[in-house]
Amino acid sequence: MDGVKQSCMVYTDEAPEGVSEAAQKALAPFSVKWSEHPVHGGWPGCLVERAQWAEAFAALKETGGFNMLVDHTAVDYPEREGERFTVLGLLMNLDTQERLMVRTRVPEDEAVATLTHLWASADWAERETYDMFGIPFAGHPDLTRIYMPQDFDGWPLRRDFPMQGHNRFRD
Template structure:
């Protein structure tokens, strides 16, 4: 009887996990930037052989501002886990996972391109989706979205994102 890789990993990481949440049956572990690389290596050894996704979230104006999110999958044991590290806006950098999964290469370039988060130890960190001479990081919350107004007859034109206004967040 093989053990669930989630149990192996949570046991191994133990106290290095800063926060542990479960929402809709999905387990999220928040780690420190220092402990991140070791945790990813431990996850791969525990059976999470597939780096499904690597992305970031801009939580502006909350600090620390950015979250780097790793979605890991164990195809044999059929389980998933989400690992996170929170970083400040100034000197936003996390260790690169390219040595653990080669596939992290492009995913990290994408996060760098759209959020401006650096990955220390990445072999070739440059823009991937945006043009090389682009200024700014488009997925940051303070990067403006350019939109063309929609013409409604008898009304002042609105840009698409203002047609239905944003309701206030909960909490």
């Protein structure tokens, strides 16, 4: 849909089964598209606007009941026109065991808002995403590489990063 060729995700306006009313109510003020099929082992997913990324997570935490940020990462779709990366955050409600995967899309070299003011666990997760994909997170307190040496050149998990032969000591 709308120019997405490689992504297998199909989005609708209706939430799939398994998404609680609290979660839907929390996301009601935002422009949200729901993935048609629950994917990845029962994680229902939705797509939010990049400008509303942090606000959507704040609403999900405060009124949606999602009190744990399980993971935060990104996927590279180099074929996709315009918005190359999908950034995603995986949420969990520890009381009801409800899970939710929230996605957004971001072009190369453009920033996504940080979630560190909501969950401390977002700190290292966002640093990892920055380290591997080169996606900057606006408002992050210490956005430096976490795995690779600070002077490393390149973003290893991008699809155009060479599988072999990358050696920073080679001319």
